[in-house]
Structure formats: structure tokens, C-alpha cells
Amino acid sequence: MKSFRQFAFLLILISAGISQGAWAQQKPVPDYLKAAVGADSRSIRRDIPMTNAIRKAFDAGTRDFTGKPGANYWQLETDFTIEVSLDPSTQKLSGSETILVHNNSNDELGQIYLRLDHNIFRGLVPRGGSVPAENTDGMVITRLRVDGREVDLNARRPQFRRGPVGGPAPEPKLSVAGLDQTLAVITLDNPVPAKGKVSLDIEWSTKLPGGPNGQGHRMTQRFENELFQPTQWFPRLAKYDDLRGWDTNVYLGPAEFYNNFGRFDVKINVPGGWIVSGTGVLQNPEEVLTESARMNLTKVLASDEVTTIVGPDEIGPGQATAEGESLTWHFVADKVNDFAWLTARKLVWTATRATIPTKGPIPIHMLYMPDRANLFENAGPITRHALEFYSKLWAPYPFPQLTLQDGPSSGMEYPMVINSNQGAADHEAAHQWWPMMVGTNETWYGWMDEGFNTYMNILSGADSRGVPADLNGRGQSYGRTSGNETEPSLMYAANYGGNMYGFQTYNKAPLMLAMLGGIVGDEAVQAAMSKYTYAWAFKHPSPWDYVLFMTNELKVDLGWFWNYWLFTTESVDGSIQDVSSTPDGLKVVVRQDGQMPSPVVLKVEFAEAGPFSPSMGNAEMVDDKTVIVTWPVEVWFGGEKTFEAELTFGKRAISKITLDPEGRFPDRNPEDNVWSAK
Numbered sequence: 001m002k003s004f005r006q007f008a009f010l011l012i013l014i015s016a017g018i019s020q021g022a023w024a025q026q027k028p029v030p031d032y033l034k035a036a037v038g039a040d041s042r043s044i045r046r047d048i049p050m051t052n053a054i055r056k057a058f059d060a061g062t063r064d065f066t067g068k069p070g071a072n073y074w075q076l077e078t079d080f081t082i083e084v085s086l087d088p089s090t091q092k093l094s095g096s097e098t099i100l101v102h103n104n105s106n107d108e109l110g111q112i113y114l115r116l117d118h119n120i121f122r123g124l125v126p127r128g129g130s131v132p133a134e135n136t137d138g139m140v141i142t143r144l145r146v147d148g149r150e151v152d153l154n155a156r157r158p159q160f161r162r163g164p165v166g167g168p169a170p171e172p173k174l175s176v177a178g179l180d181q182t183l184a185v186i187t188l189d190n191p192v193p194a195k196g197k198v199s200l201d202i203e204w205s206t207k208l209p210g211g212p213n214g215q216g217h218r219m220t221q222r223f224e225n226e227l228f229q230p231t232q233w234f235p236r237l238a239k240y241d242d243l244r245g246w247d248t249n250v251y252l253g254p255a256e257f258y259n260n261f262g263r264f265d266v267k268i269n270v271p272g273g274w275i276v277s278g279t280g281v282l283q284n285p286e287e288v289l290t291e292s293a294r295m296n297l298t299k300v301l302a303s304d305e306v307t308t309i310v311g312p313d314e315i316g317p318g319q320a321t322a323e324g325e326s327l328t329w330h331f332v333a334d335k336v337n338d339f340a341w342l343t344a345r346k347l348v349w350t351a352t353r354a355t356i357p358t359k360g361p362i363p364i365h366m367l368y369m370p371d372r373a374n375l376f377e378n379a380g381p382i383t384r385h386a387l388e389f390y391s392k393l394w395a396p397y398p399f400p401q402l403t404l405q406d407g408p409s410s411g412m413e414y415p416m417v418i419n420s421n422q423g424a425a426d427h428e429a430a431h432q433w434w435p436m437m438v439g440t441n442e443t444w445y446g447w448m449d450e451g452f453n454t455y456m457n458i459l460s461g462a463d464s465r466g467v468p469a470d471l472n473g474r475g476q477s478y479g480r481t482s483g484n485e486t487e488p489s490l491m492y493a494a495n496y497g498g499n500m501y502g503f504q505t506y507n508k509a510p511l512m513l514a515m516l517g518g519i520v521g522d523e524a525v526q527a528a529m530s531k532y533t534y535a536w537a538f539k540h541p542s543p544w545d546y547v548l549f550m551t552n553e554l555k556v557d558l559g560w561f562w563n564y565w566l567f568t569t570e571s572v573d574g575s576i577q578d579v580s581s582t583p584d585g586l587k588v589v590v591r592q593d594g595q596m597p598s599p600v601v602l603k604v605e606f607a608e609a610g611p612f613s614p615s616m617g618n619a620e621m622v623d624d625k626t627v628i629v630t631w632p633v634e635v636w637f638g639g640e641k642t643f644e645a646e647l648t649f650g651k652r653a654i655s656k657i658t659l660d661p662e663g664r665f666p667d668r669n670p671e672d673n674v675w676s677a678k
Contacts, residue, residue, distance in 0.1 A: 041639045044597050046560045049567050053243040054544045060106075062242040063542065067549025068535050075540055077102040078237045078262040085269040086343060088225045092207045099200040099237055101192070102262075109192040109240070110172065114184045116141075117232035117251045118206045125181055129501070130216030130253025133408075136207040139235065141179050143203035146186065151176050182251035183238065202235050210408070216253050220408040227344035227369060229407030229419060232257075234339075239441070241540060249443050255495040255505075256442035256449065257435070259337035261538055266331045270343045272317035272324040275310060277349075277367045277403045278341030279416045280333030288327045290319065293349070300351040301361040306380045310349040312370040320347070333415060335398075335538055337439055340414035342405040346370055352380040354387040356397045362387075368406035368421070375421035379404055382422050382464075386429035389460050393526060394433050394533040402429065426464075430456050438533055439540045446494035446501075448546065451509025452529075458510060459526070471522060475515035476663035476670060478508065482571035482594070483668070490566045491543065511666070512565040518664025519561070519599060519633075520554050528553035560633065564596035571666035572598045576659050576675045577642065584648040588657060588675070591643075596666065597636040600645055602629045603661035607653035607677070615648050628661070653677070 029038055057063040061072035079102075084095035103109055119125055122138035144151040151174055171189065178184035192198045208228055214220030222228045232251075239247040239258045247258050268276050276288075285294055296309045314320045321327055333339065348370050353361040364383050368376045383404060391397045399416045404425060412419040413431035420428040430453045434440050440448040462469035481487060487500045490508060497504045517525045532541075532549045541549075547562040564570050573594035580587050590600050609624040619629045627649075635643050647654070659673035667673065 040641050042595055042641055043639055044560055044595075044637055045563050046557070046637065048544065048547060048559050048562050050544070054542060057242045057542075060242060063545055065548055065552075067532075067545050067547070067552055069539055069545075072106075073539070074104045074106070074242065076104055076237075076240050076260050078260040080234075080262065080264045080266070080339070082234055082264070082266045082339075083269075084234070084267070086228060086271075086274075088228070088271065088274075088345075090207070091210065091222060091225065091228070092205055093230060093233060094205045095234060096201070096203045097234055099202070099235075101198045101200065101237060103192045103194065103196050103198070105240065105242070106194045107245070108194055109198075110188055111246070112146075112186040112188065112192075112198070112200070113238035113240075113246045113248060114186065114200075115232075115236040115238050115251065116179065116182055116184055117236075119180060119182045120251055120253060121207075121209050122180065126250055126252060128252035128254045128495075129499075130219050131214060133209040133211040133214030133220040136209055138180070139204060139206045141184075141202060141204050141235070143201070144176060144186070145201040146174060146188065147190075147199050148201075149174060151186065153179065183248060200237075204235060206233065208233075214408070217409050217412045219253065223344075223369070223408060226346065227342070227407055229340075229342050229405065229409055231340045231409065231412065231414065231419070236338075239540075243542060247441070247443065249493070249495050252495060254501055255446060255497070257338070258441040258443045258540075259439070261335055261337050261439060264331070264333045264336060264339045266333075266339055266341075267328050268331070268341060268343070269326055269328045271345075272322075272327050273315065273320050274327075274343050274345055275320055275347045275349060275367065276329040276341060276343045277365060277405055277417075278329075278331050279336060279339040279414055280331035281400055283330040283332055284328075288322050288329050290314075290322060293321075297351070297363075300363045301353050304352060304381075304384065306350050306352045306366075308348070308350050309365075310347065312346075312348050312373070315346055336415035337436065338414050340405075340417045340419070342367060342403075342407060342417075342419075344369065344406075347406075348373060350376070350380070352384060354384040354397070354402070356387065356391050358396050362397070362399075363401045365401065365403040367403065372406055372421070375423070376404070376406070377422065379422035379425050382425040383418075383429050385464050386426045386460060387432075389463050390430055390433055390456060393456065393459065394530050395437070395537065397432060398437055398537070399432065402432065426460055427453060427457050430460070433533060437538065438536045439538065441540065441542070443495045444493045445491070445543055446497070446505030447490045447509040448541075448543065450506045451490075451512075454506050455510040455513050469522070471510075471514040471517055471664075473663035474511050475518060475665055476660060476667050478511045478666040479571045479573060479594075479668035479670075481508075482569055482666055484569070487569050489569055508565075515565075515598070515664050515666070516550075516558075516561065518601070518662055520556055524554060525550075560597060560637075568595065570595040571668060572596050573669070574598065574600075574659050574665060574667055575669070575672040576657065579657065579675045582646065582648075584646070584650060585652075586647045586649075586654060586657075588645040588647060589642055590645055590659060591641055592636065593641065594666070597633050598660075598665040599633045600631040600635060600643055601660055601662070601664075602645060602647075603627075603656075603658040604629060604647060604649070604654055605656040605658075606649075607655040610652065615650070 062070045064070045079100040082097040116139040119138035121132045121136040123135045174189045208221040210222035411424045413428045415436045418428035442449045459469045551558045571594040577591045578589040619627045657675045
């Protein structure tokens with residue numbers, strides 16, 4: 001029993017990260033454990049781990065070490081033609097659609113996967129941390145045809161049968177399975193040839209959930225029978241790419257999406273007097289809008305003023321909309337990866353403009369319930385600033401308009417649509433760059449979407465206040481999270497990120513980019529990301545494409561950086577261990593206890609002002625009492641945990657030395673980064 005207790009205590013100390021010195025006070029460390037828990041050296045991994053998926057893409061030439069799309073890059077495209085009707089009394093959508101699938105790959109497709117996200121509202125499906133507002137029948141498919149051929153929806157799922165030993169496998173039959181789940185699969189008897197096409201015709205219905213019990217975005221899609229906010233509301237094609245083939249992750253709720261680009265032609269039938277907004281450009285304003293509304297729309301692009309299109313007192317057919325017991329609104333959107341919309345019996349519709357570089361003015365529409373007008377008072381200026389700022393930061397906004405939609409899911413994004421009031425307008429508008437323009441895989445790598453977004457929100461917020469963006473302290477702050485056993489690495493599939501999904505997906509990437517800015521400069525990081533945006537616009541980059549592109553653009557060896565930030569949860573944990581006099585100045589002993597290395601940056605403050613003598617080539621003067629001295633990360637590549645930094649400023653008295661003065665490198669205890677002269 002005694003030996004078991006000793007061993008248990010040993011494990012507790014290891015998990016707590018106790019240093020070798022602290023061990024000595026408890027119990028001597030056995031020799032065979034010293035290298036594992038208290039070594040004075042470390043092995044710095046400098047390469048970027050490569051998985052089977054990216055190796056496959058490199059071998060096929062669809063991606064390469066430039067970080068740009070490879071010579072053989074391809075992606076599927078999907079064109080949707082949808083007709084849908086809303087019955088407010090039953091809260092149901094009934095629709096029919098045709099999906100034309102362009103198989104631009106070099107692969108023959110023997111199966112097709114469908115995403116039926118509304119099946120998450122059924123009771124018998126896997127869910128993550130989200131809770132639907134109510135259980136429904138989910139996405140009910142009533143008819144399915146493949147190239148005009150009927151698929152039997154009631155057939156039993158075919159059982160796998162082995163063919164005769166050495167003989168041919170059984171011929172596949174046209175069938176479908178999983179229609180009661182969020183991911184269904186159609187087995188084809190006639191595979192789709194490489195570079196070929198296939199057409200799917202689907203008829204379906206779904207109820208939009210409502211009520212007070214929903215937890216999480218997209219889990220509540222209506223306010224009673226008054227306002228409906230459909231999202232993921234139609235059967236979609238799953239993504240098929242050059243990395244893994246079909247994306248077969250089920251929809252769990254918290255994580256977001258990975259969709260194909262294509263064209264949407266959508267007709268939405270609602271009762272007369274109900275206003276509809278959505279992705280795309282309205283094709284038939286003469287049929288659904290009043291003459292007054294059409295006239296008001298012509299004024300929007302003339303100034304930054306907010307124009308009322310339909311006011312709070314204009315309700316019903318002939319006032320809010322054209323006359324008619326029911327009206328069909330027709331929208332078309334090109335080169336988008338999803339479609340979302342809004343309709344309500346009472347809506348205020350206002351609009352303003354944003355002026356996009358190289359493009360000119362585009363409309364910003366805002367639609368909200370009259371009693372929620374206070375939530376949209378500043379929505380126009382905030383959204384305008386976001387579109388104009390991000391257009392300059394990354395690339396010009398690519399779409400013909402943007403719409404803010406009121407509703408219960410306030411904080412969600414789709415192409416040309418943000419379900420948001422002014423509170424999240426900047427953040428949701430930023431999503432028009434990723435994933436709506438740069439089609440990242442949010443299901444696997446949410447940090448390439450939400451994380452980049454959080455970073456750019458910091459920059460936009462500072463610009464809107466007229467102050468420089470301050471990224472200091474952010475990289476250092478990761479040291480307080482590093483070592484938490486519940487934290488998944490950034491490269492762990494976000495769909496299964498668990499309780500720290502929010503940190504993994506939203507919060508860590510800005511800290512990573514802050515550290516990168518501390519190495520190469522924030523402006524260099526942002527300039528490289530702008531070029532990355534252009535390179536991957538309307539394509540689907542992987543994390544390897546991003547890091548290889550950035551490394552090539554910055555022209556700095558960053559393999560070690562990407563490895564530790566993306567594939568591990570390690571930190572730097574720097575400290576000043578000792579300061580001693582030398583004939584030419586001072587020797588500063590810097591230690592890094594973490595596995596992640598970083599440059600050594602020292603802020604040296606002199607006791608008195610005086611001229612700066614540049615006796616150190618790696619020193620840069622801040623003012624007449626302060627210099628910054630930097631040693632590159634390479635000083636750690638030999639494996640040492642300590643580095644002796646020589647300060648050769650002669651007899652000039654130094655009053656204070658600070659390690660990592662801008663707080664860019666992850667450190668769990670910044671207090672040991674400062675030395676002051678006695």
C-alpha cells in the first residue's frame with residue numbers, strides 16, 4: 001500500500017507540472033524519471049506534422065508546398081433550384097428542390113451523402129451541447145429521385161453480403177439509408193463518372209422549432225407564429241474533397257459547416273403582407289413590393305443615411321407588400337455555399353450603404369420587428385464600417401448586398417445574410433470573408449473561421465475607435481490555459497471539441513497570431529493573410545495550405561511555430577533566472593520551462609537618459625533610456641532550456657530588465673520576467 005501511495009503522489013506532482021527543484025523538497029526524483037519531469041534540456045520539433053490526408057493531396061498535385069491551390073486542384077459544385085412554401089399556422093416548410101452536382105473530381109462517385117441538419121430536432125439523433133427549442137419530426141423526405149429514377153424510401157437497408165470467394169462483389173442497388181439522421185447516404189447503381197454530373201430531385205417538409213427552451217445557435221428558428229428564421233432548412237449535399245473524400249461528420253449542433261459553392265435559385269411562397277429577405281438578389285420586386293418600397297430602394301446607394309423601405313405602420317398586403325393572398329419571392333445567388341432567409345408578418349425594413357474598394361456602393365438591408373428597433377439603432381454604421389474595413393484589410397467584399405435579419409438566433413452568419421442585430425454585427429459581417437468567401441472546413445478546423453474572425457474583430461474595433469490595435473499581452477495569456485487537460489489542440493476536430501470548443505474555436509487563434517506578430521510584425525502577418533485571402537477565394541484551403549502559404553509569404557522558418565500552436569497545447573513559460581555583471585555589462589540568464597520555444601526579447605531600461613551606443617547589432621532604441629534587444633528563436637534549437645544573454649552596454653547603469661515586454665509569448669507566470677537593480 002505504501003508504494004502505491006508514493007506512485008499516486010508522483011503522478012499528482014507530474015500532472016501539476018512541478019519542477020525538479022520542488023521535487024527535491026518532497027522526495028528525491030529517481031534517475032529514470034529525471035529526463036521526463038525535470039530535464040534541463042528539451043527537443044524542439046521544427047517540422048509541420050503531415051497526416052495521410054494532406055500527403056494524399058500532395059501526391060495528387062491538388063495542393064503543394066507553396067500553400068496555393070495545386071495545379072490539379074478541384075472541388076465539387078452544387079447548383080440548387082428550390083421552391084418552398086411556409087404555413088405559419090403549422091410552422092412548417094414544404095419544399096421541392098433539384099440539386100445538380102458537378103463532379104469535378106477525378107474520382108468515380110458510387111455514393112452521395114446528404115446533409116439533413118433539421119433531423120437534429122428529432123429526439124433520436126446524436127447531439128452536442130445544443131438543445132433544440134422543441135422536438136419535431138425533423139427533415140421528412142417524401143420523394144427522392146436520382147437522374148429521374150425513383151429511390152424506394154421504404155426499402156430495408158441492404159445488408160452487406162460477401163460474394164463468392166475469389167468472385168465478383170454483389171452489384172450495388174440504388175438505395176438510401178439514414179434519412180432519420182443528420183447524414184444520409186445514397187448508394188448508386190450507376191456511379192457518377194469523374195468530371196460527370198448527377199441530378200437529385202427531393203421533396204420534403206420540416207417544422208421550424210420555437211419556444212423558450214432552445215440552447216445554442218440555430219436551435220430556435222421562430223418567434224411563435226409571427227417571425228420565422230429558417231437555417232439549414234433544406235437537404236444539402238455533403239462536401240466531397242481531395243483530402244478525405246466525403247465529409248461524414250454528423251451535425252451535432254455547436255460546430256458549424258463545410259459546404260460546396262454553387263448557384264441558388266430559390267422561390268419562397270408566404271402569405272401576402274409577409275416580407276421576405278434572404279441570401280441573394282431579389283428577382284421580382286415588381287411582383288412582391290409596393291411601388292413605395294421600390295421607390296425607397298432607389299435612394300439607398302445615394303448616401304450613408306439610413307432609408308426606410310417599409311415602416312412600422314405599413315402592415316399587410318398592399319402596405320408592407322404588393323397585394324395578394326400569397327406571394328412568391330424569387331432570389332438568385334451565385335457562387336455561394338448556403339442560403340438563409342427570414343419572413344415575418346410585421347417587419348421594419350431599413351437600408352443604408354457601404355462603399356467597397358474597387359466596387360463602389362452596395363446596399364445593407366436591415367429587417368427587424370418593430371418592438372426591437374432599439375437593437376438596430378446603430379446596426380447600419382457598424383456594419384458599414386465592418387464591410388469597408390475588412391475590404392481594405394483582406395480583399396473587397398465579393399457579394400452584391402448584405403442583409404441583417406432579426407430573430408431568435410441572433411448571432412449567426414450565412415452568405416449575404418447575418419442573423420444579427422447591432423450587438424454582433426461586426427463579428428457576423430466578418431464571416432463573409434471566412435467561410436463565405438474562403439471556404440474553410442468549420443466542422444474540423446473552426447479556428448480558421450471563428451478564430452480568424454475574432455482576430456479581425458480586434459483590429460476592426462480599434463479602427464472604429466480611431467486607435468491603433470493593441471495585441472500586446474494576448475499571446476502571453478495563453479500560458480494560463482496551456483496544460484488544461486480538457487483543451488483540445490487546434491487540429492483536433494472542432495465537431496468533437498467538448499467543453500472547451502469555445503476556446504479552441506474562437507479564442508486561441510488570435511493569441512497565436514499575436515505571437516506571430518511579435519516575431520515578424522503585425523503588419524506583415526496581416527499583409528500575408530490578405531494575399532492568402534486572394535489565393536483561396538471561393539476555394540477550400542486546409543490548415544496546411546494556410547501555414548505553408550504564410551511561411552512562404554513571410555519567408556521565415558516557422559515550422560516550429562505552427563507545430564506547437566496547432567498540434568500541441570504547450571507554452572513557452574519564460575523567466576529571468578539570474579543577472580550578473582560582466583566586464584562589458586550584464587549577463588542575463590533566461591530560461592524556458594515549456595516545450596514551445598520563442599525568441600528572446602529583453603526590454604532594457606537605463607538608470608539615466610543618455611546617448612544610445614549601438615554596440616549590440618540586435619538592439620533597437622526605443623527612447624534615450626530604453627532599448628529592445630532580441631535574439632532569434634534559433635538560440636533554443638540545440639535543446640537547452642537556458643540561454644545566457646550578454647548585454648554589452650559598457651558601464652552604463654541598467655535599472656530594469658523585462659523579458660517579453662509586449663507579452664506575446666505564452667507564459668503562465670509573467671511575474672518572473674522582470675529584474676530590477678537593487
